[in-house]
Amino acid sequence: MRTFTCLLTDSRYSVPTLSFILAADADRARALAQRELHASAYHQAYELHDNERLVCAEAR
Numbered sequence: 901m902r903t904f905t906c907l908l909t910d911s912r913y914s915v916p917t918l919s920f921i922l923a924a925d926a927d928r929a930r931a932l933a934q935r936e937l938h939a940s941a942y943h944q945a946y947e948l949h950d951n952e953r954l955v956c957a958e959a960r
Contacts, residue, residue: 902922902924902925903922904920904933905949909943911943911944926956933958946958
């Protein structure tokens with residue numbers, strides 16, 4: 901398992917929410933981050949990082 905860092909932008913807050921995703925690979929981590937993005941209408945975007953390298957980013 902690898903640890904990915906996810907920054908989730910929420911329209912209710914001025915600072916992104918930091919979370920850690922444990923996943924076997926980047927594809928699984930991306931799927932979990934996308935699930936979180938679509939879990940609330942307030943969620944606007946996410947950035948997914950592996951160490952300091954940007955893996956992907958998505959916005960609504």
